[in-house]
Amino acid sequence: MLQFSDEHEAFRTVVRDFARRELAPHVDRWEARGELPIEAVEAMAGLGLFGLVFPEEWGGAGGDFTSLCIAIEEIGRVNQSLGITLSAGVGLGANPVHSFGTDEQKARWLPDLVAGRRLGAFGLTEPDAGSDAGGTRTRARFDDDTDEWVLDGSKAFITNAGTPITSLVTVTALTGTGEISSFLVPAGTPGMVIEPAYRKLGWHASDTHGITLVDCRVPAANMLGAQGSGLRNFLAILDDGRIAISALALGCAQACLQLAVEHAKERHAFGGPIGRFQGIAFQLADLAVAVENSRHLTYTAAWLKDHGKPFRQAASMAKLYSTETAVDATRVATQVFGGAGFIEDSPVARFYRDAKILEIGEGTSEIQRLVIARGLGLPVG
Numbered sequence: 001m002l003q004f005s006d007e008h009e010a011f012r013t014v015v016r017d018f019a020r021r022e023l024a025p026h027v028d029r030w031e032a033r034g035e036l037p038i039e040a041v042e043a044m045a046g047l048g049l050f051g052l053v054f055p056e057e058w059g060g061a062g063g064d065f066t067s068l069c070i071a072i073e074e075i076g077r078v079n080q081s082l083g084i085t086l087s088a089g090v091g092l093g094a095n096p097v098h099s100f101g102t103d104e105q106k107a108r109w110l111p112d113l114v115a116g117r118r119l120g121a122f123g124l125t126e127p128d129a130g131s132d133a134g135g136t137r138t139r140a141r142f143d144d145d146t147d148e149w150v151l152d153g154s155k156a157f158i159t160n161a162g163t164p165i166t167s168l169v170t171v172t173a174l175t176g177t178g179e180i181s182s183f184l185v186p187a188g189t190p191g192m193v194i195e196p197a198y199r200k201l202g203w204h205a206s207d208t209h210g211i212t213l214v215d216c217r218v219p220a221a222n223m224l225g226a227q228g229s230g231l232r233n234f235l236a237i238l239d240d241g242r243i244a245i246s247a248l249a250l251g252c253a254q255a256c257l258q259l260a261v262e263h264a265k266e267r268h269a270f271g272g273p274i275g276r277f278q279g280i281a282f283q284l285a286d287l288a289v290a291v292e293n294s295r296h297l298t299y300t301a302a303w304l305k306d307h308g309k310p311f312r313q314a315a316s317m318a319k320l321y322s323t324e325t326a327v328d329a330t331r332v333a334t335q336v337f338g339g340a341g342f343i344e345d346s347p348v349a350r351f352y353r354d355a356k357i358l359e360i361g362e363g364t365s366e367i368q369r370l371v372i373a374r375g376l377g378l379p380v381g
């Protein structure tokens with residue numbers, strides 16, 4: 001049976017109260033503004049959420065991954081845009097530096113990222129290389145005269161790349177035929193053009209940009225990890241990220257279940273609450289089972305990671321199931337709300353728009369099925 005420690009339960013209460021008190025009242029305004037609210041990042045940073053999993057040496061709390069998932073789930077219950085901002089800030093911004101950086105790189109970047117004063121971004125996807133990340137076309141050539149790497153290419157859909165507090169973007173690039181390395185590119189580096197923010201279906205209060213790299217020069221010391229290890233390292237980062245996205249999806253599904261159940265009790269039609277119709281009640285019963293399954297898969301994957309056990313398969317299973325459950329949950333909740341569910345100021349309408357990306361980002365559902373099938377030993381291509 002899934003059981004959380006007293007510390008985890010107490011932490012969940014703290015984050016839940018924080019999210020309801022400090023974030024929920026402003027969410028509609030932030031979403032309507034259509035950009036990342038820095039004041040929300042500062043509030044989450046004030047609670048220490050960006051530093052949960054990092055060692056005290058860098059200003060973190062030295063906590064476990066389970067705690068991070070609890071935080072992402074609870075923030076995600078209130079607002080998915082802020083949930084992904086936290087998830088990406090920790091998992092895609094700071095984690096690559098912490099996992100693969102040199103002491104100098106860590107000392108330069110981690111204190112601000114761990115404190116949540118600055119955000120880092122992770123540039124893997126390209127216009128012509130998403131699921132097939134090995135198809136990276138961005139190139140890095142070494143300039144012997146200046147001892148610099150020169151980057152040329154483009155990246156697509158990069159979270160937290162263009163905020164006023166973004167300090168760096170980590171990008172993958174070819175350093176030889178079939179050899180992918182990764183580089184730390186400080187924000188504001190000449191030649192790194194942050195394109196205008198995308199207009200997205202959902203996640204309106206999160207930051208997403210394309211990036212163009214033209215003769216963009218970084219010192220040799222900005223290579224992250226060993227030359228040629230870029231793709232392998234980035235894919236390892238995504239294994240963690242998939243558990244985090246599963247937690248975010250769980251928050252979405254849990255919120256929709258709760259909203260729909262409350263509405264089904266309160267909304268009357270044909271002389272009584274709509275929740276007395278089996279057509280409504282059974283959908284919500286099925287949803288409750290799926291949410292519970294998502295919770296188990298998410299926190300089992302987190303537990304495996306926290307205990308140093310292999311977790312790639314579990315992370316993919318959690319991400320696949322929880323994100324598909326979240327999409328189902330938004331569809332059911334919107335239906336239960338009827339016309340009100342289609343109106344912007346209803347939270348279920350926002351969750352409906354926000355959920356779809358969960359099945360796409362950090363590896364689509366198809367890619368999760370590929371990973372799981374390969375884990376079964378199937379020779380799937």
Ligand SMILES: Cc1cc2nc3c(=O)[nH]c(=O)nc-3n(C[C@H](O)[C@H](O)[C@H](O)COP(=O)(O)OP(=O)(O)OC[C@H]3O[C@@H](n4cnc5c(N)ncnc54)[C@H](O)[C@@H]3O)c2cc1C
Nearest residue numbers: 122123124125130131132157158159360361362363364366
């Ligand atoms: C809002 C948002 C934020 C994002 N943030 C980031 C970020 O911070 N950093 C980053 O690097 N990327 C980011 N991404 C990119 C995201 O990870 C990719 O969009 C995703 O991995 C899919 O890649 P793609 O869009 O190129 O789709 P494609 O790879 O072109 O896939 C198109 C379709 O083909 C399917 N497909 C592809 N290959 C196979 C296969 N082998 N078998 C079966 N089906 C297959 C896919 O599942 C999908 O349904 C973000 C995207 C969005 C929309």
